[in-house]
Amino acid sequence: xxxxxxxxxxxxxxxxxxxRNAAFKEIEHERQxxxxxxxxxxxxxxxxSKGRFIALLDDRPVGIIHAYVDSKRKEEKxxxxxxxxxxxxxxxxxxxxxxxxxxxELKRRGMKTAQAWAPQSREDMIRLWEGLGWKLVRKxxxxxxxxxxxxxxxxxxxxxxxxxxxxDADEDLRVLNxxxxxxxxxxxxxxxxxxxxxxxxxxxxxxxxxxxWFFAILNDEHVGYIxxxxxxxxxxxxxxRSGWIMDIGVLKxxxxxxxxxxxxxxxxxILKADGMTTALLGVDDWNIxxxxxxxxxxxxxxxxxxxxxxxxxx
Numbered sequence: 052x053x054x055x056x057x058x059x060x061x062x063x064x065x066x067x068x069x070x071r072n073a074a075f076k077e078i079e080h081e082r083q084x085x086x087x088x089x090x091x092x093x094x095x096x097x098x099x100s101k102g103r104f105i106a107l108l109d110d111r112p113v114g115i116i117h118a119y120v121d122s123k124r125k126e127e128k129x130x131x132x133x134x135x136x137x138x139x140x141x142x143x144x145x146x147x148x149x150x151x152x153x154x155x156e157l158k159r160r161g162m163k164t165a166q167a168w169a170p171q172s173r174e175d176m177i178r179l180w181e182g183l184g185w186k187l188v189r190k191x192x193x194x195x196x197x198x199x200x201x202x203x204x205x206x207x208x209x210x211x212x213x214x215x216x217x218x219d220a221d222e223d224l225r226v227l228n229x230x231x232x233x234x235x236x237x238x239x240x241x242x243x244x245x246x247x248x249x250x251x252x253x254x255x256x257x258x259x260x261x262x263x264w265f266f267a268i269l270n271d272e273h274v275g276y277i278x279x280x281x282x283x284x285x286x287x288x289x290x291x292r293s294g295w296i297m298d299i300g301v302l303k304x305x306x307x308x309x310x311x312x313x314x315x316x317x318x319x320x321i322l323k324a325d326g327m328t329t330a331l332l333g334v335d336d337w338n339i340x341x342x343x344x345x346x347x348x349x350x351x352x353x354x355x356x357x358x359x360x361x362x363x364x365x
Contacts, residue, residue, distance in 0.1 A: 058103030074135025118156035129162035185360035208309035234300030294322035
């Protein structure tokens with residue numbers, strides 16, 4: 052007997068992570084999370100604590116879904132997040148029930164459009180979304196590069212200065228927040244982030260305890276930035292030494308000048324100096340800046356692809 056019930060914050064975190072960890076175990080870039088990490092994530096600015104559902108089959112939790120509404124987004128677009136079914140319970144109709152419930156929840160909360168995600172390797176999820184009338188609108192790639200050798204002389208800007216960001220300096224966080232919003236304001240799904248969100252990412256992120264961020268300075272102006280980080284638990288679980296390019300941006304007026312290449316080289320050097328042997332990053336395949344070309348030039352190769360689907364809520 053199938054039952055869908057709402058997530059109760061403060062009570063259901065253990066159940067949620069147990070199902071989530073079983074459902075996401077096969078995805079390369081995902082790792083097992085703890086209930087404490089989920090509780091910390093729930094404290095992030097703007098986190099939508101509503102719209103979470105747990106699927107129970109004969110009283111056993113077997114699936115989860117989050118009909119996520121971003122209260123700071125002006126457009127009436129909701130998101131289907133944390134959608135997972137424990138593998139042995141897939142293909143018996145639970146996916147359709149959860150997807151239907153998520154759409155109903157988004158509609159109840161005034162959304163006109165919904166977006167959902169599927170790994171390209173999960174043919175069952177792709178069939179689900181396409182069978183329910185969702186349309187592919189975007190592709191994203193996880194890219195990877197060994198850090199055994201980092202070669203310069205690839206067109207990087209020679210005169211741009213790199214200034215370490217001080218995470219305990221509020222002004223630096225305000226500048227980073229401004230740069231991030233300026234660099235990405237024309238990108239897919241962007242909505243302006245708040246200073247509080249930027250502060251949380253750098254100071255309280257439960258997954259990336261270690262981070263280093265740098266500003267690119269040209270003619271005494273901030274023209275770009277990069278942030279790198281290490282998720283130590285990911286590395287232990289996967290038996291790797293991987294670091295992440297968490298974020299990188301260059302102001303539109305200063306692109307195509309080698310500033311992005313300079314920032315990337317610095318980020319990789321930092322990760323290597325910290326003992327990492329691999330660098331990872333995520334990128335929108337259809338990024339308006341053609342960022343993938345830069346990453347490919349730097350030696351990054353696609354490891355996984357994620358697909359984004361969208362449909363109107365009727």
